[in-house]
Amino acid sequence: GQNIDQPTEMxxxxxxxxxxxxxxxxxxxxxxxxxxxxxxxxxxFLSYNVLDGLEEKGRFSSFLSRSKGYSYLLLKELQMKxxxxxxxxxxxxxxxxxxxxxxxxxGTGTKLQVIP
Amino acid sequence: ETGVTQSPTxxxxxxxxxxxxxxxxxxxxxxxSWYQQALGQGPQxxxxxxxxxxxxxxxxxxxxxxxxxxxxxxxxxxxxxxxDDSALYLCASSRPFAQPREQFFGxxxxxxxx
Numbered sequence: 001g002q003n004i005d006q007p008t009e010m011x012x013x014x015x016x017x018x019x020x021x022x023x024x025x026x027x028x029x030x031x032x033x034x035x036x037x038x039x040x041x042x043x044x045f046l047s048y049n050v051l052d053g054l055e056e057k058g059r060f061s062s063f064l065s066r067s068k069g070y071s072y073l074l075l076k077e078l079q080m081k082x083x084x085x086x087x088x089x090x091x092x093x094x095x096x097x098x099x100x101x102x103x104x105x106x107g108t109g110t111k112l113q114v115i116p
Numbered sequence: 117e118t119g120v121t122q123s124p125t126x127x128x129x130x131x132x133x134x135x136x137x138x139x140x141x142x143x144x145x146x147x148x149s150w151y152q153q154a155l156g157q158g159p160q161x162x163x164x165x166x167x168x169x170x171x172x173x174x175x176x177x178x179x180x181x182x183x184x185x186x187x188x189x190x191x192x193x194x195x196x197x198x199x200d201d202s203a204l205y206l207c208a209s210s211r212p213f214a215q216p217r218e219q220f221f222g223x224x225x226x227x228x229x230x
Binding site: 004031033041042044048087091102103104105106107108109 | 120147149151156157158159160161164172174206210217218219220221222223224
């Protein structure tokens with residue numbers, strides 16, 4: 001099975017930097033995703049890590065350490081519109097890529113509030 | 117917008133009834149996954165369909181079932197509804213062998229069971 005932990009809530013100031021951590025335990029790791037979900041809306045894809053290291057995409061960066069079962073999402077130059085829940089999700093090897101199967105397990109999400 | 121559509125948007129049912137939710141995947145995506153998201157929680161994986169067959173399932177009872185059609189659209193059926201089934205139901209489509217194989221979510225169906 002899988003276990004994913006991330007903080008429930010965070011507050012940060014507009015223009016600042018915030019780091020949202022995620023730790024996971026899995027029997028077969030095959031990639032980690034970060035999604036953003038605004039209240040009442042569907043999750044939208046932010047980033048993907050399968051190898052150790054940092055992936056940067058504009059104001060968003062995501063880091064992965066497979067040996068530590070740890071990832072973080074870094075948001076720079078925070079804007080009010082960044083207020084949302086941020087979901088860490090781990091893909092399991094499961095049956096591998098046979099038949100296109102992928103089981104993705106989501107954490108409970110971190111609700112980020114950006115204040116002026 | 118992701119190109120994934122779901123219907124209906126909202127639905128109210130009573131305990132014991134049955135419900136069918138529908139999803140049209142993004143063009144070219146032949147894999148559809150269904151998730152249940154309770155308030156304040158992350159999405160919980162129900163099952164996945166690939167080429168019209170279920171090829172993965174989470175910890176949900178058999179009264180949760182589904183179908184995928186030749187055009188890759190999909191249905192989620194829930195029988196004998198319980199109060200705890202009240203949640204947002206999300207479908208997500210993806211291309212099976214693309215990288216990073218991110219999932220594209222539809223807007224969801226909000227189900228309320230009374």
